[in-house]
Amino acid sequence: MGELVDSEEEVIKEGNISLIINDYNDIFSSFDPRAYLERALSDDFLQECKRAARDKNEEQLELRILIPKKIRNIKEEWKIKKRLRDHFNHHANEKENKLIKTKREGLLWVFLGIVINIVVVSGFIYSTSNIIETILSIFEVPSWFLIWEGMGKIFLESRKFMPEQEFYKKMSRAEINFTEY
Numbered sequence: 042m043g044e045l046v047d048s049e050e051e052v053i054k055e056g057n058i059s060l061i062i063n064d065y066n067d068i069f070s071s072f073d074p075r076a077y078l079e080r081a082l083s084d085d086f087l088q089e090c091k092r093a094a095r096d097k098n099e100e101q102l103e104l105r106i107l108i109p110k111k112i113r114n115i116k117e118e119w120k121i122k123k124r125l126r127d128h129f130n131h132h133a134n135e136k137e138n139k140l141i142k143t144k145r146e147g148l149l150w151v152f153l154g155i156v157i158n159i160v161v162v163s164g165f166i167y168s169t170s171n172i173i174e175t176i177l178s179i180f181e182v183p184s185w186f187l188i189w190e191g192m193g194k195i196f197l198e199s200r201k202f203m204p205e206q207e208f209y210k211k212m213s214r215a216e217i218n219f220t221e222y
Contacts, residue, residue, distance in 0.1 A: 057093075057097050057101065057103045057105075058093040058094055058097065058104045058105065058215075059093075059105040059107060059220075060089055060093070060104070060106055060107065062107065062108055063109065064108070065077070065112075065117060067085075068086050068106070068125075069081065069083055070082065070083050070084070071083070076120070077120040078120050078124055082124075082128055090104065090212065091208050094211050094215075097211065102211050102212070102214065103216045103217075103218065104125075104215045104218070105218050105219075106217070106218070106220070107219075107220050108220070108221055108222070113221045121219075122217045126217065129213040132213075133206070133210045133212070133213040135209075136206035136209055136210075137206055137210070139202050140202045140206055143194055143195075143198055143202065144195050144199050146191075147190075147191045147192065147193070147194030147195035147196075147198070148195065150187045150188070150190055150191030150194065151191035153187050153191075154183075154185065154186070154188035154189075154191060155184075157180055157183065157184035158181070158184040158185070160177075161178075161181050161184060165177060
């Protein structure tokens with residue numbers, strides 16, 4: 042990515058996230074030869090966006106991409122903006138769905154654990170046979186395992202997805218602008 046000229050510091054301070062590029066290809070993977078509307082984004086570009094967006098307020102976020110004046114092409118910028126928007130929206134939805142799926146799976150495990158536990162306890166209360174009590178005792182440990190692991194999915198595993206989900210959510214709502222320097 043390019044270097045900052047002192048006179049452009051004022052422009053950078055105005056935007057929430059300002060990234061300087063040497064040309065439009067800095068945004069995209071150098072291994073992907075497709076057109077701007079289909080091209081994969083550069084990992085370096087995404088990492089810089091994540092780093093810059095970490096402490097920003099999602100309601101007022103603006104992504105400013107600074108490009109040299111001599112190579113700026115406004116006709117191509119709408120394609121790049123669309124690709125960025127599509128990428129951020131796709132990943133925001135994907136991460137949100139993964140978060141919801143993990144929490145639902147956790148709730149299902151907790152529910153199954155509780156149901157099995159109720160059956161086991163009821164069986165102990167109403168059972169008159171040692172054989173039935175022995176069989177029911179086998180299911181007592183799995184019921185607690187399901188409850189414990191389900192809670193882990195709801196409260197711990199789902200937290201793993203939250204930073205990525207928050208980043209893509211912020212970026213999907215961000216205003217994307219190109220500015221020349």
